[in-house]
Amino acid sequence: MSLMFMPSDKVKRFFSLLSRSPRLSEGVFFAIFIGTFFSSMAIAENAMEEVTINAHQQTEQTALGLSTIELTDDELLSKQGGTLGDTLANELGVHNASYGPGVGLPVLRGLSGVRVRLSEDGIGAWDASAISPDHATAIEPALAKSIRVLKGPATVLHGNNAVGGTVEVINGRIAESLDNQLLSSVFELRKELHNDHRRDTAIAKLKTEMGKWVFQVDGFTRSAEDMSIPALAIEEQAIEKVFGISNSDNTFGTVLNTDSDTDSGSLALSYVDDDFFIGGSSTIINSEYGIPPGAHTEPADSPGHSHSHPVGDNIVIQSRVRIDLEQERHLFKFGHKISNPSLKDFRLTIGNIKYQHLEFEQDPVTKKFINGTRF
Secondary structure (H helix, E strand, O other): OHHHHOOHHHHHHHHHHHHHOHHHHHHHHHHHHHHHHHHHHHHHHHOOOOOOOOOOOOOHHHHOOOEEEEEEHHHHHHHOOOOHHHHOOOOOOEEEEEOOOOOEEEEEOOEOHHHEEEEEOOEEOOOOOOOOOOOOOOOOOOOOOEEEEEEOHHHHHHOOOOOOEEEEEEOOOOOOOOOOOOEEEEEEEEEEEOOOOEEEEEEEEEEEEEOOEEEEEEEEEEEEOOEEEEEEOOOHHHHHHHHOOEEOOOOEEEEOOOOEEEEEEEEEEEEEOOOEEEEEEEEEEEEEEEOOOOOOOOHHHOOOOOOEEEEOOOEEEEOOEEEEEEEEEEEEEEEEEEEEOOEEEEEEEEEEEEEEEEEEEOOOEEEEEEEEEEO
């Protein structure tokens, strides 16, 4: 730039000098190159890089200490197991309390049973899973649209006993919005060959929209074989050494009475408008499963009640306990959007749940648990 202010004779003399001295000309051009290089670096350093950040808006519940784990779409499909506990077993802070392929309950931060609330579409499980860990829950992950695990102080909003957390299953049977699809369907066949057991699952879902009416029917069936193990089911020497008894119902390579069969079906009808929706659903689930020998314990077992029957002095025969549960869930939902800054929408959920739980030792029914809930 400084050459522009030189007189013309001095410019000619300068270029004449460069032509006579090659080394001088090389040095001048090198100095110009270095100056240009460092000036471009300075411009690049001063340039601000554009950074895009995507985040979820914090809610009031997050401020209260609510941490959330949510499984949806492909992630839920890949992690889906035969039980609710099996589905969530690999999540942070969640463990599976398993009594074979038919029973698996989530354990949150070491708490389970009545300390963890299980719900489906906002309605509690209302089964016998909170009474004893070897009782399966009637809430199934097979047809779930999403599963959320809520932990933290704000979980008491879901019940005063949910100090461990809340597991919320959303099935979406009652439509709250329109997909603008005349017909959609899902058919799935699974054959799982685990190291310890085999399980077959068939799932079907059909959904149709006719104007503002939405009709959905879905169902599934699942069966699992006895668990396989590379050893004896019961360590006889240890049992005899500690308790002085031996077990005559021991097996090698298989844990007997751990098979299970589960089926479920549901119907749902909804009407969806621009600012409100209304609908109802009916679901029935049947599950029959076995408990591993010697694993069935509950308050009624002691004193005076046991599923182990002595034969002779040192031999004990373990009764094979099987459980047959059936639950009917009838739900009604209504929602209305409100154009008010302090009140976004109004929701009403009414449920009618009937639960029956039978326990068998060999053939006779030894226990019957019935629970009917309306709210």
